[in-house]
Amino acid sequence: MQRRQARSRAIQRGQIAPVALFGILIASAVLVLMFNTGQKVTEKSLVANAADAAAYSGGVWTARHLNFMAYTNRAMVANHAAVGHFISYVSWIRYIHDTIEYIDRVTQWIPYVGQYVGIVEQIVEQVREVTERTAEIAVPAIDGWNANFRAAQLETQGSLALSHLNDLMSQTARAYDPQIRVNDRDDLSAMPSELRSLLETQMLAQLASVPAFVRRYSAGNDNNNVSELISASLRVNTDMQRWVTGERGWRENLVATQLRKQGSTTATQGSSTADWKATDQLQHRQREFLGWSRWKRIGDRTSKASASEFASRYAGVPNYFNVAGAPGDHTLRIAAVATKRQTHVATANLFGMNENTQPLAVAALARVEFRRPSGSAFAALAGSRREYANLFNPFWEARLAPLDDGVTN
DSSP: OHHHHHHHHHHHHHHHHHHHHHHHHHHHHHHHHHHHHHHHHHHHHHHHHHHHHHHHHHHHHHHHHHHHHHHHHHHHHHHHHHHHHHHHHHHHHHHHHHHHHHHHHHHTTSTTHHHHHHHHHHHHHHHHHHHHHHHHHHHHHHHHHHHHHHHHHHHHHHHHHTTHHHHHHHHHHHTTOTTOEESOHHHHHTSOHHHHHHHHHHHHHHHHHHHHTEEEEETTSSTTHHHHHHHHHHHTSHHHHHHHTSOOOOEEEOSSEEEEEEEEEEEEEOSSOEEEEEEEEEEEEEEETTEEOOOEEEEEEEEEEEHHHHOTTOOSSOEEEEESSSSSOOEEEEEEEEEEOGGGSOOOOSTTTTOOOSOEEEEEEEEEEEOOOOSTTSOOOSTTOOOOSOSSSOOEEEEEEOTTOOOOO
């Protein structure tokens, strides 16, 4: 009897062992599955953060390039206008000297008066010489400075055309994990066919659209944008506009005579050369029986000055970069597809649970757009006018956008 009971207990113990082993195996599989799922969720979150950071950094980088072009455009226009101011001043100084020289010839025989006029004439002559020597240095220097701005714009446009954008986004993503890649062709080729074709099309469009977003314009094909911008900058100050493009003078009415000082400066801009031409002269006219006579110049010549006089190849603003295409609310989309291969994900491989070859992938999108700031620091445009995207004001900024966000061209 005791032998039968011992044998029964031995048989029962032999039956429990396979069940226990099967239970341990199932529990291990569940634990591995939970571990792998947790690891992939964690890694997916890390890849998503890296994708957002990469897309945003790429958008900010692009916006800063566009703002740099806007700053350099404004600098070139301001420098060109400054040359116009200086040429106007040179012409005016020459007019003052010519007028006093003429008065000195008339009054040199008058006691005391001729002596004092001669002293004034010598002082003004020295001022004229200093002004002209300064112009010989300043005008070519300003023109050379604008040439440096144009070269910097070419370099900036070249930077947009190369793979610097992807390199920047990749460096940003690797700050989260050295194994994360951005817009990697090998990783994209491992994606499902429908998704792969969509992503590859987006990447190719992005490589073409970023450098093509800006275009180089010249004075012959910019619809007078630079000329209008110079005129607008002069209109900001009435005295400034009057000094450069208006009547740089005065008028006096005597009994039978009128005197007036006439002076103005005009600008010309071609595709390779430019010029500022200023004239100043003193005129008079007499009252006659039927009215006033015609204005006549006082003195033997008209005082003149030009930019080409001091810089024979003065260029002004012959070319610059602006947004390509017709005026509108142009925007850029910067996409970043961050991927991490499964072999770099720390998961356990039990019974082929980790045989998926498709990398972890998350896409993010940034929009680069022109937005005019609002507030007291920026005057509102009159009426229903609006400021479209351009490279004359540095109002470009970047923001993250939904993946289904459209683009306006």
